[in-house]
Amino acid sequence: MKLYNSLSHEKEEFIPHEPGKVSMYTCGPTVYHFAHIGNLRSYIMEDALEKYLRYDGYDVKRVMNITDVGHLTSDADTGEDKMLKGAKREKKTVMEIAKFYTDAFFADCEKLNIKKPDVIEPATGCIPEFIQMVQGLLEKGYAYISGGNVYFDTSKLEKYYVFNNFEAEDLEVGVREGVEEDTSKKNKADFVLWFTKSKFEDQELKWDSPWGIGYPGWHIECSAISLKHNGEYLDLHCGGIDNAFPHHTNEIAQSEAYLGHPWCKYWFHILHLNTNSGKMSKSKGEFLTVSLLEEKGYDPIVYRFFCLQSHYRRSLVFSWEGLDNAATAYDKLIAKIAALDPAKKEPANADAEAAVRASFKEALDNDLNTSLAVTAVYDVLKAPISDAAKRQILGEFDAVLSLNLLKAADAKRAEAETDAPAGDSELIAKIEAMIAERAAAKKAKNYARADEIRAELSAMGVTLKDTPNGTEFTIA
Ligand code: AMP
Ligand code: ZN
Numbered sequence: 001m002k003l004y005n006s007l008s009h010e011k012e013e014f015i016p017h018e019p020g021k022v023s024m025y026t027c028g029p030t031v032y033h034f035a036h037i038g039n040l041r042s043y044i045m046e047d048a049l050e051k052y053l054r055y056d057g058y059d060v061k062r063v064m065n066i067t068d069v070g071h072l073t074s075d076a077d078t079g080e081d082k083m084l085k086g087a088k089r090e091k092k093t094v095m096e097i098a099k100f101y102t103d104a105f106f107a108d109c110e111k112l113n114i115k116k117p118d119v120i121e122p123a124t125g126c127i128p129e130f131i132q133m134v135q136g137l138l139e140k141g142y143a144y145i146s147g148g149n150v151y152f153d154t155s156k157l158e159k160y161y162v163f164n165n166f167e168a169e170d171l172e173v174g175v176r177e178g179v180e181e182d183t184s185k186k187n188k189a190d191f192v193l194w195f196t197k198s199k200f201e202d203q204e205l206k207w208d209s210p211w212g213i214g215y216p217g218w219h220i221e222c223s224a225i226s227l228k229h230n231g232e233y234l235d236l237h238c239g240g241i242d243n244a245f246p247h248h249t250n251e252i253a254q255s256e257a258y259l260g261h262p263w264c265k266y267w268f269h270i271l272h273l274n275t276n277s278g279k280m281s282k283s284k285g286e287f288l289t290v291s292l293l294e295e296k297g298y299d300p301i302v303y304r305f306f307c308l309q310s311h312y313r314r315s316l317v318f319s320w321e322g323l324d325n326a327a328t329a330y331d332k333l334i335a336k337i338a339a340l341d342p343a344k345k346e347p348a349n350a351d352a353e354a355a356v357r358a359s360f361k362e363a364l365d366n367d368l369n370t371s372l373a374v375t376a377v378y379d380v381l382k383a384p385i386s387d388a389a390k391r392q393i394l395g396e397f398d399a400v401l402s403l404n405l406l407k408a409a410d411a412k413r414a415e416a417e418t419d420a421p422a423g424d425s426e427l428i429a430k431i432e433a434m435i436a437e438r439a440a441a442k443k444a445k446n447y448a449r450a451d452e453i454r455a456e457l458s459a460m461g462v463t464l465k466d467t468p469n470g471t472e473f474t475i476a
Contacts, residue, residue: 134150
């Protein structure tokens, strides 16, 4: 498989350290609020990557942290702990909101068919590991104590800005979000490994450490948790593109300084889901959640379909129209699969079956091109192969895509069979074909034809109802 590596800025052949095995790390959510559908775009694409690696035969171990302490409102270590901010907003304790939003995150993941990682580790459960790593960095001369905090000294590195060629002055980290700069830092890019002196004396969670009572910086969490569960050599690290700097840059700096050798081979970054007014973000306050999509009548899997239809390395603009189009396309796709009859006696066509499997694999082998993988699903339906083989292959593809292709089709079929008199599957298929033709006519702005089809259906005793998930029908 070829995967774009943010470190080399190139598509590279994916070769893990140990043949057949992949160690994978994903930055988990900061659990001070609901995940928005932008965050979930990242998790959907990471899920597709993990599942494709498994489909391709790898034994994957995926680790994810839960950030429940230390992520400040500015990624540059200034501002307030996001968790404390969330707790104040809801007049609850930090641990209460951490539990609530962690559960909410995994409930959303389940609705989107995002598999649970093999290891889920809340940062507050690994304080001894963070302290050990900070201590190691101090001993090796990569860290210093200043103004009560422990900082990583970026001037000790040959190359700090590994993902890009930024100049320190261009970045102005620390003043970016209008917060004062930390005068205890020796270099502008230095970052906090352990806070003891915080401007916020009400920081709720604090632990004893060799440097005084305090709490860990956000970046050290991911390095230490990954080391704990995936060892000294990590194959693949994932996250949204906003995490590349400073978070992942700092993870690399401290992990490699601590280990004394290169750490992670491949960096997989997902571009953002944007709204018309820019990046969707929790801190802006206004964002869309999975629950909101459900309230509006959308099946969350339609959002997954929407995401898979575009490449992870392109930013994706969310619009209701775009989601409606995905809902209509998804419904049509499921109707087509529901119309397959696996009991039909048809000859096997091994070459054509191999060709559709190959085009699916080719799409995903090329930097996880999920959009072309979805096209391969349509190719299966058009291929000169038996209905039974089509269902078999779609089931295989769905191990990666997780679009409930067979499950939703079977449910649709069962629903149609209970709604319609027994033996009427031909009639249902006819109605569905007419509905599809009407949708195509509407799309082509041929409203006269669309109305004509509605009238024909009405004469057959069929009533239509247009919903965000497509057109539903009832038979009189
Ligand atoms: P957070 O909960 O803020 O730590 O973010 C969780 C994940 O979502 C990280 O991998 C972020 O990089 C990613 N993320 C944040 N905003 C967006 C967005 N608008 N689109 C896609 N991914 C995002
Ligand atoms: Zn992280």
